[in-house]
Amino acid sequence: MSEYKPLKFNVPEPTGRPGDQPDFTYVQIPEAGSVRRPEIDVPATDIKDLATTMIRVMNTAGDAVGPWAEDIPDEALLNGLKAMLRTRAFDERMMTLQRQGKTSFYMKCTGEEAIAIGHKAALMKGDMNFPTYRQQGLLLSTDYPIVDMICQILSNEKDPLKGRQLPILYSARSHDYFTVSGNLGTQFIHAVGWAMASAIKGDTKISSAWIGDGSTAENDFHSALVNASVYKPPVIFNIVNNQWAISSFRGIAGGDKATFAERAHGYDIPSLRVDGNDFLAVFAASRWAAERARRGFGPTLIEWVTYRVAPHSTSDDPSKYRPKEESDAWPLGDPVLRLKNHLIARELWSDERHKQAESEYDEEIRVATKEAESYGVMGAGSSPKDMFEAVFEDLPPHLREQRQKMGV
Amino acid sequence: MSEYKPLKFNVPEPTGRPGDQPDFTYVQIPEAGSVRRPEIDVPATDIKDLATTMIRVMNTAGDAVGPWAEDIPDEALLNGLKAMLRTRAFDERMMTLQRQGKTSFYMKCTGEEAIAIGHKAALMKGDMNFPTYRQQGLLLSTDYPIVDMICQILSNEKDPLKGRQLPILYSARSHDYFTVSGNLGTQFIHAVGWAMASAIKGDTKISSAWIGDGSTAENDFHSALVNASVYKPPVIFNIVNNQWAISSFRGIAGGDKATFAERAHGYDIPSLRVDGNDFLAVFAASRWAAERARRGFGPTLIEWVTYRVAPHSTSDDPSKYRPKEESDAWPLGDPVLRLKNHLIARELWSDERHKQAESEYDEEIRVATKEAESYGVMGAGSSPKDMFEAVFEDLPPHLREQRQKMGV
Amino acid sequence: MPQMSMIEAIRDAMDVKMAADENVVVFGEDVGYFGGVFRCTHGLQQKYGTNRVFDTPINESGIVGSAIGMAAYGLRPCVEIQFADYIYPAYDQIVSEAARLRYRSGEQFTAPITIRTPVGGGIFGGQTHSQSPESLFTHIAGVKSVIPSNPYDAKGLLIAAIEDPDPVIVFEPKRLYNGPFDGHHDRPASNWSKHPLGDVPEGHYTVEIGKATTFREGEDVTILTYGTMVYVAEAAVNETGINAEIIDLRSLLPLDVDAIVKSVEKTGRCMVLHEATQTSGFGAELAAQVQERCFYHLESPVVRVAGYDTPYPHAQEWDYFPGPARVGRELKAMMETV
Amino acid sequence: MPQMSMIEAIRDAMDVKMAADENVVVFGEDVGYFGGVFRCTHGLQQKYGTNRVFDTPINESGIVGSAIGMAAYGLRPCVEIQFADYIYPAYDQIVSEAARLRYRSGEQFTAPITIRTPVGGGIFGGQTHSQSPESLFTHIAGVKSVIPSNPYDAKGLLIAAIEDPDPVIVFEPKRLYNGPFDGHHDRPASNWSKHPLGDVPEGHYTVEIGKATTFREGEDVTILTYGTMVYVAEAAVNETGINAEIIDLRSLLPLDVDAIVKSVEKTGRCMVLHEATQTSGFGAELAAQVQERCFYHLESPVVRVAGYDTPYPHAQEWDYFPGPARVGRELKAMMETV
């Protein structure tokens, strides 16, 4: 046996850093329509191949093709596109608010809009989402009051969360939107618990858990999958793989060689890997998983392949760690443009209507922002009294004492 | 679309409970020699099949067959058998000590001896093991002083751990045996860190991490696999699947449908599933993984399929939760008998020598026990002064004060 | 009235609540078929089925995390962490999630969960079966912490915890499961069947969270304590003849400040006594509050008697454990201070 | 002498140690290529390579757990937890493993690791970017906790921490990274370049772990504090004109009891001041010790000024933060007590 050579320490590197040309050759993109669509009662072991391919429905011509091309009502598609436009308009306006110093912090979902919005469209009222901070589409595709969202962002007197929580960490039980945690990954197991409860009660509600590629590294990713593996509750695990976690690329989460979708297999949980910029694919895969869950066939994990076009947050500058042009080079395109083209191809939409819709949402959000600002910005209007409330249902003596001492 | 039926909550059940006949039909046992043996530089994706089968070398006739049948020196095999006998003798004697009230607690590894002992034989001096409480074979197959082990169990004046740690949670750096934690799963990531350090330093040492089937559910199982997935350090992950975790069967850890070996795939880590009661298979698989690690090809996960013949610990009574005859019905047999038969078939061993060896080890351990007992039992002989030492390297003022006040 | 051990009382509390409220579910490691390593859930799965009483993976974060999700759904999970020494993997879920859910969600989501966990030493269990981590939770805004010292309180507090709209941790002093224990480990163990506090009413009753009880009335010094140490304090009092008032706090957060102040104002001296390591133990909070609130009544400093600041040792358990001799010595010393 | 911000001083400490000792490795979330979200490790990967400075998965337990394994091997890991609010997933590894390795292994294995983590509020960071969890660590036997309040101490303590044979947590008050902050958030921010404590020697020096420093001498009352609150205390003193002695503890465990006792015996009064929530905060330990050790010198109760017992709110930050007005009010009140 030969001598052993010194071991080497391996630290994976992304395909590009500032100054480099973007290189997305690692993204293997199968033809739209080429991936099979199994029955919803399929065992996990029979669809392992679906974790390493990519389910896509829209082809380059904008047509919906293949077995995942569902019969979606026109209305639903139009709503999807509109919600994406609305979300994009919202994100832009909120960035402006932050730059104006009216809020401290904001996070955009640019380029990822199809995922939350397409998924939400496939769920039913009462199905609870356990989102991260980048699923504003779950709210913006519903009738949840935009003014309330902005008031939360401004932490003003009408903030539904009374100034207690950071901007964008919304909570909207009425709209099946679980309170967003600032701690990564913790909500994944909450979604499992929620789904277990639905099964325990013999209800038909399902839950949908959200996590980023980077955050799959957190330990509660495992607690969620282990429990789902054991109790087979009606939960959908959504991994939004937008390639980056602040400055770390997906390889630092172990997602370079194996796909995130493959994580499910060791837990006997079926998984799909889906083009997250393809609204039709998002909707179809979500409906499949939701139906599977609701019919009692248990959890599904879906890896949504997408790209974080925006900076991580308003505190971040991605030009420090990735090629400037990377987002333009992203091979799966812009979800808004792609659905727009599809709808135009189906003669349900036009460039004019698109422009018009853009300015409508811009206007809607401008007006809502104006109203929200009138209730205060940057925490103004919040009440110190609220600080002591809701720690417990009833104010315990020591908090009453502290509040009294403060004189509020 | 039809109405949805109420969801059902799924709690997996083992194939037998007290009063039932044992049922091991779920254990699929391929013929010895039937599983292929890939090269050590194989990518994880190319050997996924090895995670759902079972590598076996000894056939029913006691012959070593197939590609995993290695050329093992006779001496190594004889040492392996002897170490297993020694371990079994040790376990029996320690149980007696516990029943005599000389120690509070003991845990046997009966039926699982081949795993730690065969694995250790495949490692080199300087390769660190990060064991759980059931790998006493890692020490008992070496020249680690038995008296020291018993003194640790008795927590007496010669306890190398000075009475500070529970019985059996040994620590033996000199013998590449990391301090055993009472907290499950935590050591898995330590092993990864250790292996990362070896790679960072450009050394050739590897590490070997140990965990039980039940404990794979702990979150640090994930932290270990994620980090191994990223940095590809020279670590072997050993999962000892002995079917039970106290009263919970492997299904409560999510190991009923998917195998534990399959957990590795989502992390791009190759894995093997091995008959843990087949000493030859244990040695061969361990050598494969160790060579792979040491040659810079990174981590391997091995699921060792075995059965916990013993109660969980001296505090446990398995007849409360599993069929009484289950251990007799275990289809992979007794590792000691199987290696014995193999060695007899190879004319290296005989019934007489076996009996003789049994009584030799019995005697060795009897004598060692007697010596150890002379240093005190059940904590006798420990020094209260030691209680304050080794919290930090230097005694800080507050501990000095506390010790002084105690007057020691 | 039925006579119950603390284990039986705890089991009975869950039984009463499960019978009355179908949203109460019980789970944890080995709590289902087997009924728990301390047998606290014995028989419950048989009675209520696997839908409501079940085994979990060995993943404490998952136990608490899934309980939070269930609670958000509307259930009332009562979970077991097998030993408090194993609660740390669940620490993030308790601190960052359960404790803050109500606050951060504008009360849209709450976490009415109960976490039962055995604490304390005296069973020769070494560093991983003996810890008393209560002060790591009293520092966290949004969780309540209680610790009963007898079967009656154990049942009443556990029912109150399950009914509480917020997360409650019930620390169960494992050394008291079968009988009161005064620290004299070398004497025969006594059991609850011979003790008045082993009288446990059938059916529903609660012990209010946030209320202490005077375990022994006295005039000369107040001993603030809880759990196993209540009996150690009693033994020390009997052995020294010092007429101490022993307050069994029962609830650490919220704390019964009125009961504490009343007693210390009467006695003018105060000892705080617990098993947990001293530095930043709950005794620090008690000492701080007593001197804040009763400064002008104090004739001598508040004295803390607590575990030494080391990991819980194994062989040296009875040197480590703050037993009646040590407590008695400290009591005498403080009575001599003027 | 070079003028450094606290960020630069921290970076320089790592640089000095990495240059001197090839076993020192630095890692954490975003600390590698990017140099840390607060830029504390900026440039180190370029200088020392990915073998010694690297990004980690977003898994705090893995960061600390792998550091323990590396330390057992012989390295000296200095890791970053991006915000102290995210340290809880690593809590089990710190408490059950790093803190106990030496003890339980008969000193065969030790964990000389340094955990750097930004703490404290004042950056409008809400409940997950503002916490001060130090007392959750001072309760744990086997870890040391330090918290510098200026660039000089930051560098000296961090070097001492990396050289320490045991695990040390370095809490970095993030509000002080760029300049001293006295709680007057509405006034222009100052920065270290204009402050004498921004003078940081080049090369190697240490600040001894376990030693406090007198930040301001005074006669009438002792303020025990650390981190950002040192400057708040100073502001309150200036605004009230009360001649307080301000002790910057710097090291919480071990604690410089002698310095504390000396000062309180001189002044006869004591305030303890910190950002963390009050109940079971480190102030409880301080108050307990001061009354234990200085009882007969105290003219009034030890007063605690601390964060309210709520999660750290977002919009109400300046109501919550114990600023100079509140501190001043409490100072005046306690000086009026006889």
Ligand SMILES: Cc1ncc(C[n+]2csc(CCOP(=O)(O)OP(=O)(O)O)c2C)c(N)n1
């Ligand atoms: C427990 C915890 N650790 C670290 C952080 C800091 N942090 C916030 S977002 C983030 C990156 C997350 O990346 P990813 O999961 O990929 O989501 P994305 O931002 O790409 O949507 C980090 C490290 C945190 N919030 N919580």
Ligand SMILES: Cc1ncc(C[n+]2csc(CCOP(=O)(O)OP(=O)(O)O)c2C)c(N)n1
């Ligand atoms: C963190 C933690 N949780 C729970 C326990 C209690 N406990 C000790 S051993 C055990 C079962 C472990 O089963 P497994 O991993 O299958 O190992 P085996 O005993 O079968 O060898 C449990 C639950 C513990 N020691 N640590």
Ligand SMILES: [Mg+2]
């Ligand atoms: Mg991401």
Ligand SMILES: [Mg+2]
């Ligand atoms: Mg097992």
